[in-house]
Amino acid sequence: MDFATVLQLAGSSLRLATPLLLACLAGLYSERAGIFDIGLEGKMLAAAFAAAAFAAITGSVWIGLLAGIAASSALSLIHGVASITLKGNQLISGVAINFLAAGLTALVGQNWFGLGGQTPQLGPGQRFLAIEWPLADALLPVPVIGPIYRHLISGHNILVYLALLAVPATWWILYRTRFGLRLRAVGENPAAVDTAGISVVRLRYAAVMIAGLLCGIAGAYLSTGMAAGFVREMTAGKGFIALAALIFAKWRPWPALGACLLFGALEAIGIRYQAITIPGLGVVPVQFMQALPYILTVVILAGFVGKAVPPRAGGRPYVKER
């Protein structure tokens, strides 16, 4: 493998990791606040559809992004009402949201555009396009640094950079702000938060809505950044890989970046090579590459390599005990 191929793979990994990262951070906010979110997939899917649909209708990618965020947030709100206000089962709510998104996007997509659930192909103004950084081409001849700057650092769309910035931002919010302290507390012991005079309900809604926002951006990226339009089931399990990455990262922001880059790289390699031959081991089928994130997550969950312990109050509605 030559240097150019490595760079191409790295750039492609980064682009594939972006939606994972955004969704993973979405899950991080929600689950750190004690609300399990297995509906990341559905929220991303709904956002991907809404973003592409509105970008196609209005011609503006930004209106598309807003529509994506709105769609994802609406599902987040349902999740919030079910799991916070009505103290329902968070896992069941997540399952329902995934199906709701899968069904509605296809149904409404067919109804609006009549293209078998797809949106029309998006033109340049209706998409997030790659941004060329200054001097990218001029510096290209510089050995090593030039190609890295040109192919890896420059040349992604704005949402990729946004996702990367979201990592330090999340870290800072979580560990350096009042909101972050309370968010982490409510996921560990909501009664302590309640008796400290803070509203558990409001905090958890805030966390769930942030998750909606981030999933919205992730979905918009899929249909208006990475692809040029929406196709049925286009998330294809990315929401669950993001969930896997979240567990892999043990609910921490920087490791979440690492996990998403790893899973993005696995996907990039899987796309580029249909089968990989490892000397001495034989051929690794592409299906194995696809399953690898899930297998790794099971291994981590099993605790054979550093046990992943979720936030203590996660998954349970807060009920004042008698």
Next chain:
Amino acid sequence: MTAPLPRWADLVLIPALNLLLAFLVAGLVVVFIGEDPVEAVRLLLVGSLGSSYGIGFTLYYATTFVFTGLSVAIAYHAGLFNIGSEGQAALGGIGVTLVCLAVPWPYWWLALPFAILGAGAFGAAWAFLPGYLQAKRGSHVVITTIMFNFIASALVVYLLVNVLKAPGMAPETRNFPEGTFLPFMHEILAVFGIRMSRTPMNFTALLALAAAFLTWVLIWRTRLGYEMRAFGHSEPAAVYAGIDPVRITIVAMLISGAMAGMMALNVVMGFQHRLVLDYVGGAGFVGIAVSLMGRSHPFGVVLAAILFGILYQGGAELAFDMPSISRDMIVVIQALVILFTGALENLVRAPVERAFLRRRRKAA
């Protein structure tokens, strides 16, 4: 603690109200896409129940959902939320296929017991690891079963593309020998002189009823069921009672997985007569809705499975007559049923409980 509701309210009134809400919202969706919901329901019912053809298809789908619904329900009684029925069913298909292709079976009734074993064993095997990890390592069974669904789907694709594939383009196995074909329901009824249209409904429908009955015996009549329910309600109490949590968790997951795997009898052995890609098609997930709606009781599961059979068959007919309501509408309804009977249950339960409390106070 809230005052317990009368049994009939708990078992009938609340599920009925939840269901009503789900269908009300589904109706709004139909209005939103510009169709008449009343006409849609009429077409749906006519398509699913208006002819022996429709009924056959409806019950064919229902048979599949009984198995996946029971799968979710059995695990649920042991306090486990098994979202992995989809993957377990996929593996069950492999099991049935291997049995059917391994031997040139002369008679279906000879092949059937082995096919049941194959389907059950493969489904159970796929549920074993999540059960084992939950029991021994505390890995949340919901997350591991989700992961196992994806791993299963990759595995089945690999097997169909690289190992079991028949010559030709499509990733599917060769046809099973005819000696493995389960009798179709129209063939069985013909013996008794009853005429029925040709549909995929087959002998497995009777197996599904037997499975529901056996599940009822298991949960409510056997010692194992007693121990599963005790464990599902309270793990410390189960340990106190000498019940081994590891054993119960694994056994419950094995039975649950086996039940999911057996849906392959209906689809693969009973109808398609070969294994095709993605033959489960979300039936495992429908099982979640079926189990929730049936309140994890085998009788409720059968009723809910028939309702979803109606939706699947009627939905297909509806999509034909009203093209703007595609079959995706079924997925929407499935989501709404899960949402209202599962996650939003307290939307109805809390007001109903208050109403009963008020009435009781007045009476007192």
Next chain:
Amino acid sequence: MAAGGGDAPPAIELAGISKSFGPVQANRDIDLAVRRGTIHGIVGENGAGKSTLMSILYGFYQADAGEIRIDGRPTPIPDSQAAIRAGIGMVHQHFMLVEPFTVLENVILGAEEGPLLRPSLAKARAELKRLEEEYELDVDPDAVVGELSVGLQQRVEILKALYRECDILILDEPTGVLTPAEADHLFRILRSLKAQGKTIVLITHKLREIMAITDAVSVMRRGEMVRTLATADTSPAELAELMVGRRVLLRVEKTPATPGRVVLAVENLSLTDDKGVARLKGVSFALRAGEILGVAGVAGNGQSELLDVLAGIRPATGGTVRLDGQPLDLGHSTNGDERRAARVAHVPEDRRRRGLVMPFAEWENACLGYQGEERFEGPAFTLDRTAMRDAARASIERFDIRPPSCDLVTASFSGGNQQKIVLAREMERDPEVLLVGQPTRGVDIGAIEFIHNEILALRDRGKAILLVSVELDEIQALSDRIIVMFDGRISGERIAGETDERELGLLMTGIEPGTRAA
């Protein structure tokens, strides 16, 4: 400022407070006045409504009716935020701490200075230092709370309240989990808080504490306020009578024991938990037939672990236990069945979580743990439900369980009747050994007498009984011999008739009275 001027309005005044949870009325028309700068005790039995009342004052629950006045001003307290604003702080029975957080983070939670943490943490660090010097409240501000001892965690709770500049501090059963030495330290802190003009409300059911530290005491019974008295003008006997509503006879009619052979021989038993904390450190004792061996001690000194190991539901990490000379398997948490087969019965400490499956029908619980008995076997792996129901009906009659219906859901029985379901199940098989934990916790007086008499009757039939209770009165009333546990060890053993509360109390703190008393 002088503490509690004669005509100053009370610090706290509650008027006509009522609260019900569904069909249960927890507080009924309660009036209460607490003078500023005093320590005011509230006593009552379990379930008398003390904690509910204080949770209303702290805004954790909302009263259905009534008014709260702070310093004479009507002050609605819809949530904890309002309580904190009104200068009220509360130390809950179950601590409200975030275990993975540091002490500092716990202290500032909800009382942060601004949107950023850094200034808050700095301010809290300085403030903690000041409070530490003023009130003997020393805790390492950077320690992770989950790794602190219970006594230190309680200090963090008090620091939380003081950091919020509370004038009124409510403590709910603060000594339940403390060693006597820690409790003494707590009382010193409370006295110095009082000297600073703070008002303190102390909820407890321990009359000794009331007499030792309070200025006034209010007695609650079944959700109602019975009377408020000056502590100097009352006696434990009078308070006890007010609490239960009739003269208590904790003395149980009891004949002398006639201990026989050693049934259970425990040797050098030890248990280290998952976190590496030693819970049992070489416990040895012998339990004889025909005697009741009481295990006294402050909760959390290894009694629960001892019961669990003996009952076969928690593995020990060392030592042996012989039952009639035969060694028992101590290596698993799944030996409950084996113990039952060896005729060791167990009434667990926590009946709601462990002894019963609350959503089960009564008859299903009446055989919990004995579901494998031959007489309950039906055809083909099934259970014989008729036999199970008949057995349940028999024990309902024999133990006078009410309502007498075996088809009712267990959760709908009262605490006393639930306990009778467990006792009936464990006693009617005439076990050789009965392990019983907290037999009368949350049980009404009438049922207590019944339960005590049943336990004694079993002893008189020549069975061996190990009784674990945190109620010293109960231990003294029932036991023939008493061992006291402290910090995972047996700190002393006494003959029941030849000891007193003072001596047992010292043993409960780990002090051997003979060695210290000059």
